[in-house]
Amino acid sequence: MKKSLCLVLSAVMILSAAACGGAKTSGKSSAVQSIVKQAEGMSMEELAKKAIEESNGKMFYGVGNSSRGKSALPLFIKYLQSVNPEYKLDFEWQQPKNNKIFDQLTADSLKSSGTFAMTLIQDGNQIESKMVRTGILDTFIPKEWAEANGLAADAYPAYLPLQTLNKVFMYNCVDKNKVYDNCWDFVAKDEHGLYMDIDSEIVGKNFLYMLTREDYATILKDAFEALSADERAYFMPTVNAMASEAADLGLGENGKYALAWIKLWVESYNAQTDDGPICNILVDSSAVNKFGLLVYSKIRSVKESDAVSKNNIKIAAYQDGYAGMGGYGYCHYLFVTDNSPLPWTACAFIAYMTCTTDGFSAWGKDMGGYSANPVVLAKNEAIYNHKNGGAATKDDPTEYPAKNDRGYEWWTNDGKLVIEDPEYCASVAFTVGSWIETLTKYSSGAK
Incomplete structure (x- = not known):
């Protein structure tokens, strides 16, 4: 497991807790960060129940560099409906062009309650300088993801890589x-x-x-x-x-x-x-x-x-x-926005994408894209057989x-x-x- 962790996290910057956002560096936690902290101790099933309670009948906005977030959301909704058949969620996934995602998230962060619940984002340099140090984005580490990587709570990375x-x-x-x-x-x-x-x-x-x-x-x-x-x-x-x-x-x-x-x-x-x-x-x-x-x-x-x-x-x-x-x-990273209107649902969606093969399936068919969860990585290879894909x-x-x-x-x-x-x-x-x-x-x- 240690070897797997080394390989998986070689693409992830292990930052000090002090670098995880403006609210954290000041010694204070935002409301969203408090929810994230609770969510990190919950199973996928427990998060699903929280998400259903929070967002049933509502609208979920996500933003990302990858259009496949739009493909993953219907699968996530279907999963939540397996828990509660009455659950409904409308959604919109935006994919800004020309690297405008940072401007869009920065503008949205000025609202007391933002539009975007979460983001899937790339470019570690700008994430570090514009998003993390400024406290705009918060990292949520799913319990199953941490367990698959053999991580204790005090060793969580500041960024969560999807792949x-x-x-x-x-x-x-x-x-x-x-x-x-x-x-x-x-x-x-x-x-x-x-x-x-x-x-x-x-x-x-x-x-x-x-x-x-x-x-x-x-x-x-x-x-x-x-x-x-x-x-x-x-x-x-x-x-x-x-x-x-x-x-x-x-x-x-x-x-x-x-x-x-x-x-x-x-x-x-x-x-x-x-x-x-x-x-x-x-x-x-x-x-x-x-x-x-x-x-x-x-x-x-x-x-x-x-x-x-x-x-x-x-x-x-x-x-x-x-x-x-x-x-x-390079990585696609997942974050909850610090003013997320649906933080529980955002955490559940992030856990679904990083801890289940169905959640990762929007990306799993491609060679050259590797889940940062070693359990999902192995299961995905068993499904698609990329090593013999030719x-x-x-x-x-x-x-x-x-x-x-x-x-x-x-x-x-x-x-x-x-x-x-x-x-x-x-x-x-x-x-x-x-x-x-x-x-x-x-x-x-x-x-």
């Missing part, structure tokens, strides 16, 4: 002579990876922040040393030029390797608007020698045709001899190795997935973030 998502390096493999066997290959001369722009999807910028943490910088250094002499000679001037920058930014011994990779990446990637189009480009037979860094699950929806196939791509980290990071991972079937006898998800434990160990740490991102957002802003992005007319 960890991974974005992985994948490349078109139609040209059998072209291989990417080192993460430095993606920033080599004349390479232009397809990637969502860091100013439109901020978690992509968090990925770059995380590379400067010494453990991930060391992975980059080790991958650099695995390159051929000619390849090292090409990158060495940039690495050496970053030594003084790394010192100025207060980075560790291997910070220069991180800054070199970041500089080369920002100045070479071909910015795209979304991961879906990136996937559609890469799986086409015409996309020879193209690669991208994108959400792994996108390949699940690829439709086979004469020109398009999931076998036109390879997952870089799965290839023998690959060196360096295979991609990065196997031949009666309807489609072709094997698709790229779909065989090797799982969370493999990705965070062998796959060297770079995991978002909200506190670290917040700590370097001004220093490293300001330095990144000085870089000149690659510009391409045809995307």
